[in-house]
Amino acid sequence: MITVDNIHKSFGDAKILKGISTVFDQGKTNLIIGQSGSGKTVFLKCLLGLFVPEQGTINYSGTNYSEMDEDQRTELRQSMGMVFQGSALFDSMTVEENVRFPMEMFSKKTPEEMRDRVNTVLARVNLENANDKFPSEISGGMQKRVAIARAIVMNPKYLFCDEPNSGLDPRTAILIDNLIQEITKEFNITTVINTHDMNSVMEIGEKIVFLKDGVKAWEGTNQEIFRTDNEAVTNFVYSSELFKKVRKMYQEEQ
Known part of the structure; x- marks a missing residue:
């Protein structure tokens, strides 16, 4: 489990994260979504320990990152797995x-x-x-x-994925989503996925955190996102024709 409490992150005068709080549960696929510039990548890098927030705390299984010594931070980093956008494999290996x-x-x-x-x-x-x-x-x-x-x-105890479906055809993307979810369940990992793929939201969005302009504008599940009246979410999510069709089907079933 990762618990985030009121984190702020700025670069110079630019305030990128503005008081985000949430919980990423163990054994679930937790998704971070939002438009470009919403703060998703900076948020993910804070979770990875690559950026240190000026304010707020991030706790990993109950331990505050800011209170860890260097040995504890090294141990934490070794308990993290990362799937990079574009895979980032070594071509010569x-x-x-x-x-x-x-x-x-x-x-x-x-x-x-x-x-x-x-x-x-x-x-x-x-x-x-x-x-x-x-x-x-x-x-x-x-x-x-x-x-x-x-x-x-x-x-790893924690698995982070940055746009894991980038560059993949829809069928392969679904296979990758399902594989990540299966591994999350099988090994009881806390998995956090940074994505803009609405298919991923529908397929594996057990917890979804929607960022807008550096704040958490909404959070919920892939079922709850069909029922929300949050204007920021609906403007973002339902720009997808696929999501419009799915929402209509969902509403007709209710």
């Missing part, structure tokens, strides 16, 4: 080497133990026997699965 990289940096496993762990997580993302391929030899969807395997290879 094989699939196995990409997935093994965090263990080489942060663990004391033997080469045999690392290979066993790599094979385990690659099997979990349905990429058996892809060990020796290079990123250029596999599809975008497969690259994303490699990125997920790398993110979970250290058994």
Whole structure:
């Protein structure tokens, strides 16, 4: 669980986050949505510890980040997995080497133990026997699965995903969404996803935080978002023709 209480973040005179409070529950897929410039990326980087808020607190499983010493912060960082936009794989490394990289940096496993762990997580993302391929030899969807395997290879408590469906076709995007949700449930991870993909909102939005101009304008589930009268949310969400159709179907069923 991650508890955020009244965080503020500025760069010079520009106030980016203006008092955001929320809770990201363990074992759930928590989504951050909002227009470009709403503060989503800065918020995610605060959660990752890359930016330090000037005001407010972020607690990880009950421990305040600002009160941690350097050893505790290092331990926290090692308990985080990250799926980057565009996958961010090393082109010169094989699939196995990409997935093994965090263990080489942060663990004391033997080469045999690392290979066993790599094979385990690659099997979990349905990429058996892809060990020796290079990123250029596999599809975008497969690259994303490699990125997920790398993110979970250290058994993280927290999984962060920045636009995980970027550049993927709709069918592959749904498969990636479902995989992230399955892993979240299976390993009881606190998963936070920064996205603009409305399909993701519908498919896996167990908790949705909507940001507008640096403030939390709304939060709820993917069911509650169909019923909200929050004008900021409806203006953003229902600009999608797909969402308009789904909302109409939902309202007809009530």
